[in-house]
Amino acid sequence: MxxxxxxxxxxxxxxxxxxxxxxxxxxxxxxxxxxxxxxxxxxxxxxxxxxxxxxxxxxxxxxxxxxxxxxxKTPPTAFLIRKALGRKGSARPGHESAGTLSKDVLRGIAQRKLPDLNTADVEAAMRTIAGTARSMGVGVEV
Missing domain, CATH: 3.30.1550.10 (Ribosomal protein L11/L12, N-terminal domain)
Known part of the structure; x- marks a missing residue:
């Protein structure tokens, strides 16, 4: 040591x-x-x-x-979202959609990112991941 x-x-x-x-x-x-x-x-x-x-x-x-x-650390959130989608985000977020993430996929990403986030609550982590997804032009199921 x-x-x-x-x-x-x-x-x-x-x-x-x-x-x-x-x-x-x-x-x-x-x-x-x-x-x-x-x-x-x-x-x-x-x-x-x-x-x-x-x-x-x-x-x-x-x-x-x-x-x-x-x-x-855990992989970057944007990388995990791109990996789940199988392609990149939108070139024009808010105008063009790059796909949609299901609630289960969002929960999986949030659980993987949980050690590096500033919360211990999976629901709060899911909201954080959903915000990143929206900024990439990816929709999230409600």
Whole structure:
């Protein structure tokens, strides 16, 4: 177990493909920190192997001794909505519809996003997800 009094030097949030993080993106964001990018890629890929095909944001905290910690987040809401629809949102939200999400799909997305939202209530999370869907031009069943 690493010492608790490590001094943090950098904290970066990066959205990467789960199970196959491109080293180029890691190098762009974290190259100046001097950490072992290959080890970071291996750690991220093994932690997200079960979610392959999704975009999984990670908060990388770099410490003075060039060690790092990874904090995985849930995929972005817009990504989950696009995945559920099978296509992108509307180019003109409010004017053109990009599809409709059922209540069950909305609940599934809300339950998946619940750890990263500022609520513990699934109904409130569903309202938050529905707002994102509407801003993408996606309708929601009532």
């Amino acid at each position: 690493p010492p608790k009094n490590r001094k943090q030097t950098h904290r970066v949030t990066i959205e990467l493909a789960a199970g196959n993080a491109p080293v180029v993106d890691l190098g762009k964001m974290l190259g100046q920190t001097g950490i072992n990018l290959v080890q970071l890629k291996k750690d991220y890929d093994t932690a997200t192997a079960a979610q392959r095909g999704d975009i999984v944001p990670v908060v990388v905290t770099v410490f003075e001794d060039r060690s790092f910690d990874l904090l995985l």
